[in-house]
Amino acid sequence: MAHVSMSVNGKKVSGQVEDRTLLVNFIRETRNLTGTHVGCDTSQCGACVVHVNGKAVKSCTLLAVQADGADVVTIEGLANGANLHPVQAAFREHHGLQCGFCTPGMIMSAVDMINRYGPGNLDEKTIRHELEGNICRCTGYQNIVKAIKAASDEMAGMQQAAE
Amino acid sequence: MYETTYHRAESVENAVALLGGADDPKILSGGQTLLPTMKQRLAAPSDLIDVSRIADMHGICEDGNAISIGAATTHAEVAGSDLVKARIPGLAKLAGGIGDPAVRHMGTLGGSIANNDPAADYPSALVALNATISTTKRKLSAEEFFTGMFETALDEDEIVLSVSFPVAEKSAYAKYPNPASRYAMAGVFVARHGDGTVRVAVTGAGQNGVFRSAEMEAALAANFTPEAVAGISVDADGLLSDIHGSNAYRANLVTVMAKRAVAAAG
Ligand SMILES: Cc1cc2nc3c(=O)[nH]c(=O)nc-3n(C[C@H](O)[C@H](O)[C@H](O)COP(=O)(O)OP(=O)(O)OC[C@H]3O[C@@H](n4cnc5c(N)ncnc54)[C@H](O)[C@@H]3O)c2cc1C
Ligand code: FES
Ligand code: FES
Numbered sequence: 548m549a550h551v552s553m554s555v556n557g558k559k560v561s562g563q564v565e566d567r568t569l570l571v572n573f574i575r576e577t578r579n580l581t582g583t584h585v586g587c588d589t590s591q592c593g594a595c596v597v598h599v600n601g602k603a604v605k606s607c608t609l610l611a612v613q614a615d616g617a618d619v620v621t622i623e624g625l626a627n628g629a630n631l632h633p634v635q636a637a638f639r640e641h642h643g644l645q646c647g648f649c650t651p652g653m654i655m656s657a658v659d660m661i662n663r664y665g666p667g668n669l670d671e672k673t674i675r676h677e678l679e680g681n682i683c684r685c686t687g688y689q690n691i692v693k694a695i696k697a698a699s700d701e702m703a704g705m706q707q708a709a710e
Numbered sequence: 711m712y713e714t715t716y717h718r719a720e721s722v723e724n725a726v727a728l729l730g731g732a733d734d735p736k737i738l739s740g741g742q743t744l745l746p747t748m749k750q751r752l753a754a755p756s757d758l759i760d761v762s763r764i765a766d767m768h769g770i771c772e773d774g775n776a777i778s779i780g781a782a783t784t785h786a787e788v789a790g791s792d793l794v795k796a797r798i799p800g801l802a803k804l805a806g807g808i809g810d811p812a813v814r815h816m817g818t819l820g821g822s823i824a825n826n827d828p829a830a831d832y833p834s835a836l837v838a839l840n841a842t843i844s845t846t847k848r849k850l851s852a853e854e855f856f857t858g859m860f861e862t863a864l865d866e867d868e869i870v871l872s873v874s875f876p877v878a879e880k881s882a883y884a885k886y887p888n889p890a891s892r893y894a895m896a897g898v899f900v901a902r903h904g905d906g907t908v909r910v911a912v913t914g915a916g917q918n919g920v921f922r923s924a925e926m927e928a929a930l931a932a933n934f935t936p937e938a939v940a941g942i943s944v945d946a947d948g949l950l951s952d953i954h955g956s957n958a959y960r961a962n963l964v965t966v967m968a969k970r971a972v973a974a975a976g
Binding site for chain 1 (some may be wrong): 713714718723740750809810891892
C-alpha cells in the first residue's frame with residue numbers, strides 16, 4: 548500500500564491505495580467522481596482523459612501513485628458552479644454527443660488542445676488530428692469537431708473582450 | 711493487473727540501487743507501454759522503479775554538432791522543442807506523430823527505445839541519424855542497441871540515460887500509421903549526413919524490427935531525389951505479415967514512405 552495525496556479539482560485529497568491502483572479507479576471509486584469513464588482495456592479510447600498538472604493524460608494508464616503531489620482536474624472540475632465551461636456549453640449547443648460515454652474524455656482533450664494552441668487557433672484539420680486518441684462510437688465526430696471549433700472561437704472572443 | 715510495489719527513484723544512483731535490490735523489477739518511465747501490458751497481465755514485475763522524476767534524465771540540449779535528449783523526456787517535449795525543430799525537424803515531427811496527445815504527454819524516448827516495438831517510430835530515427843545511446847554502463851551505437859523484435863542490447867539492470875542525435879544535413883520521416891493504433895505500418899527515416907553518406911532506416915515493416923536499406927542508401931547518395939528510390943523495393947521475405955497488411959503490401963509502403971521522406975527532406 549502507498550500513501551498518496553494530490554489536488555483533485557482544487558481540493559486536497561489523500562489516502563491509502565494499492566500500488567497498482569490506476570488513477571482512474573482512485574478518482575472514481577474513492578472520490579466518487581464517476582464522470583471520468585473507462586471505455587477500453589488497451590489505452591486507446593480516451594474516455595478516461597483527465598488533466599494532470601495541466602496536461603491531458605489517460606487516467607487508465609497512470610498509477611495513482613505516479614500522480615502523487617499532482618494537480619488533477621476531471622470533467623467535474625470544469626464548470627464554474629452552474630455555469631458550464633465554454634467547451635461543455637458548445638457540446639450542448641452543437642449536439643456534440645449522443646450516448647455521452649466518450650464526452651468527458653472528449654471535453655477534457657478539447658480543453659487541453661485549446662490550451663496548447665491558444666483560443667481561436669484551431670481549424671477542422673487540426674482538431675481531427677488532435678482527437679486521434681478519443682474514440683466515439685455514436686456521433687461520427689462531425690458535431691464534436693464543430694463544438695470544439697465553436698468553443699475555441701468563443702473563448703478567443705472572451706479573451707479579447709477581457710483585454 | 712497483478713500486485714506490484716512502486717518505488718520513485720530520486721536519482722540515477724538510487725534507481726540502480728532499487729533495481730539491484732528487487733526480485734523481478736521493471737523500470738517505469740511514461741508507462742504508456744508497460745502499464746497496458748501489466749493491465750493485460752502480460753507482465754507482472756514484482757517492483758516498479760519510476761525514473762520519470764529524475765532531473766538528470768530530462769531535457770534537450772545542444773552537444774557539439776548533436777542534440778542530446780534525456781531518456782525521460784516526453785514525446786510532447788521533443789515535438790515542441792524549438793531546438794529540435796530548428797536542428798532536426800524530422801525528429802520533432804516524428805515525436806509529434808507518436809500515438810495521440812495524451813500518449814505523447816506521458817510516453818518517453820527512453821521507454822520507447824528500450825521497448826523496441828517493431829512498429830515504434832523512434833528506432834528509425836536513431837538508426838538513420840546514427841545516434842549514440844548512453845546508459846548507466848556504456849555508450850552504444852543505435853545499430854548495436856537494437857538487436858531484434860522487442861529486443862535490445864540492454865542488460866536487466868541497465869538504464870538508458872540519454873540519446874545523442876548527430877545533426878544531419880537533411881533528414882525527414884514519413885510514416886503510414888495503422889488507422890486504429892497509430893503505430894507505423896511502415897515508417898522510413900532518411901538522413902543525409904555532412905560527409906555525403908545517406909542512411910535509410912525502416913520501421914514498422916521488418917520482422918526483426920528496424921533495418922537499413924543499403925540499396926536505397928546507395929541510390930540516394932548518388933542522387934538525393936524521390937525518383938532515385940521510386941524503383942527500389944525491399945525484399946518482402948523478411949517483412950511482417952498480419953491482419954493489418956501482408957508483407958508484399960508493406961514492401962510497397964516502404965518504397966512509398968521512402969519517396970515521401972526524401973521529398974520532405976528537400
Ligand atoms: C494508444 C497508444 C498509441 C501509441 N502509438 C505509438 C506510435 O504511434 N508510435 C510509437 O512509437 N509508439 C506508440 N505508442 C507507445 C508509446 O510511444 C510509449 O510511450 C513508448 O513505447 C514507451 O515509452 P514509455 O515512456 O511510456 O515507457 P514505459 O511504458 O514506462 O516502459 C516501456 C519499457 O521500457 C523500459 N524502460 C523505460 N524507460 C527505460 C530506461 N530509461 N532505461 C531502460 N529501460 C527503460 C520499461 O522497463 C519497459 O519495459 C503508443 C502507446 C499507446 C498507449
Ligand atoms: S479507458 Fe483509458 S483509454 Fe480507454
Ligand atoms: S457519444 Fe456515444 S461514444 Fe461518443
